[in-house]
Every structure is written in structure tokens, then in C-alpha cells.
Amino acid sequence: GNSVTQMEGPVTLSEEAFLTINCTYTATGYPSLFWYVQYPGEGLQLLLKATKADDKGSNKGFEATYRKETTSFHLEKGSVQVSDSAVYFCALRGTSYGKLTFGQGTILTVHP
Amino acid sequence: DAMVIQNPRYQVTQFGKPVTLSCSQTLNHNVMYWYQQKSSQAPKLLFHYYDKDFNNEADTPDNFQSRRPNTSFCFLDIRSPGLGDAAMYLCATSRDAWDRDNEQFFGPGTRLTVL
Numbered sequence: 413g414n415s416v417t418q419m420e421g422p423v424t425l426s427e428e429a430f431l432t433i434n435c436t437y438t439a440t441g442y443p444s445l446f447w448y449v450q451y452p453g454e455g456l457q458l459l460l461k462a463t464k465a466d467d468k469g470s471n472k473g474f475e476a477t478y479r480k481e482t483t484s485f486h487l488e489k490g491s492v493q494v495s496d497s498a499v500y501f502c503a504l505r506g507t508s509y510g511k512l513t514f515g516q517g518t519i520l521t522v523h524p
Numbered sequence: 525d526a527m528v529i530q531n532p533r534y535q536v537t538q539f540g541k542p543v544t545l546s547c548s549q550t551l552n553h554n555v556m557y558w559y560q561q562k563s564s565q566a567p568k569l570l571f572h573y574y575d576k577d578f579n580n581e582a583d584t585p586d587n588f589q590s591r592r593p594n595t596s597f598c599f600l601d602i603r604s605p606g607l608g609d610a611a612m613y614l615c616a617t618s619r620d621a622w623d624r625d626n627e628q629f630f631g632p633g634t635r636l637t638v639l
Contacts, residue, residue: 444624455528455614455630456567463624501566510555510621512628514566 414439414506418515425492425522433487433518435476435502443504445469445478445485446512450499459487459500492522527551528631530615536637537605545600545634547615555621556598557628558590559614567614573598574621602636610638 419434437443444463448456460469465480474489485502502515529548537543547556555574559567571580573592587609589601602609612635616628 442624446627448630453632455530455632456616457630458627461625461627505624507624510618510626510628511569511572512567514568516566517564 414443414504414513416502416504416513416515418500418502418518421517422519422521425520427494427522427524428491429522431487431489431492431496431520433500433502433520435485435487435515437483437485437502437504439483439504439506439513441507443506445476446503446505447474447476447485447487448501448503448514450501450517452498456501492520494522494524496520497522528615528617528629530613530631530634532634533632534635534637536639537602538639539607540604543602543605543636545602545613545615545636547598547600547631548596549615549617549629550596551617551619551629552595553617553619553629554595555618556592557616557618558588558598558600559616561612561614561633563611570600572621605636605638607638610636612636 415438446461447459449459460471462469462478468477476487499517503512531546557572558570561567570584591599612633614633615631618628
């Protein structure tokens with residue numbers, strides 16, 4: 413079956429530091445890949461997505477590239493802000509009725 | 525703004541007392557999903573509706589039921605909540621179940637406490 417593995421957290425950074433959160437996946441076929449962000453007490457918001465190999469998703473300074481050869485979709489941001497503190501979930505959407513399979517989430521805390 | 529609304533945001537119930545969580549959407553999407561998210565874990569899909577067709581995940585307990593009386597509303601019924609059912613329940617919608625470009629839009633969630 414499909415699965416998503418995220419790097420162990422939590423991650424603590426200083427403001428303006430570089431961020432990488434690793435995500436690898438196992439799936440049959442050609443899934444779409446997503447990063448969702450969850451702020452405290454809120455639901456999930458789509459951060460970015462990529463639907464085919466070599467696509468790069470980007471939003472709000474975050475980027476991730478769909479790497480089929482390494483089955484990865486790592487999230488990066490060049491300079492994090494305190495307001496980026498949240499939980500980040502990597503997810504894949506397989507071919508079955510749009511079901512999302514999530515990674516375990518990575519807690520990011522950014523200090524001033 | 526078009527959105528996914530969940531009520532209530534916080535729900536407290538007693539062990540074994542039936543509880544219903546509500547989700548509504550103004551997006552006119554065909555698909556509605558219910559996820560369970562326990563503390564510090566990933567959301568887990570319970571079931572979904574494609575229009576009026578109900579689809580249960582194989583490992584969803586029988587204690588969980590759902591109703592979708594119309595396009596806009598979907599309910600999650602927990603017949604006899606146990607302590608292990610305490611979680612955040614997330615509702616999501618999607619315009620289509622098959623278009624790989626379709627994203628899911630999530631509501632803010634209902635946090636259920638079982639005493």
C-alpha cells in the first residue's frame with residue numbers, strides 16, 4: 413500500500429535560517445504529492461503540490477520538487493519566520509478516490 | 525468566502541453517550557471526507573462520500589457512522605464513544621475524486637473530549 417515517511421521532529425530553528433523537511437514515499441502508480449500545514453488549533457491548509465515527476469510546487473517562499481527517482485518530495489525554505497511555526501504534513505494522493513495518505517508530521521518551531 | 529465549516533469546534537461528551545459532529549461546505553464539492561487525528565499523529569481517513577455514495581475505510585470501527593443529507597452537509601455520528609475516540613475530527617472536501625490535480629479543502633476541525 414501507499415505510505416509516506418517524514419523526517420523525525422521536532423525541528424527548532426532561528427529566524428532567517430534555512431529549512432529542509434525530508435519526505436519520502438512508497439506508492440503504486442503515479443501519485444500526486446502535497447505539503448499541508450497545520451497551525452495550532454486549526455485544520456490543515458494546502459501549502460503546495462506537485463502532480464508529476466520533476467514538477468516543483470512553491471508557495472509563500474516554500475518549495476518542493478517531485479523526485480520520482482528518489483521517491484522524495486522534500487520541503488525547503490530559504491529563510492524561515494516565526495510565523496512559519498506549525499506542523500507540516502507531507503501527503504500523497506493515489507489513484508483511489510482521492511484518498512490522502514499522510515506522513516506523521518513535523519513540528520517546526522522558529523525562534524526570533 | 526467559500527469554505528468548509530465544522531461545528532462545534534470543541535465537543536465534550538460522556539463515555540458511551542452518542543455524539544454528532546457537523547460539517548458544511550459552500551464549495552459545492554462532490555466529495556466529502558472525514559478524518560480522525562489523534563494527538564501528534566497524522567490524520568487518518570475514516571470514510572468519504574462521493575455525492576451520495578458512501579465509502580467506508582476497511583479499518584473504520586462500526587461505532588462510527590456518517591450521513592450526507594444533501595451536497596452541503598455531512599455528519600459524523602459516534603454511537604458509543606470510548607476514551608480512545610478522543611481526537612480532532614477533520615472534515616475535508618474535494619471537487620472530484622479522480623482528477624489528480626484536485627486538492628482537498630479542510631475545515632478547522634472539531635476537538636472531541638470523552639469523559
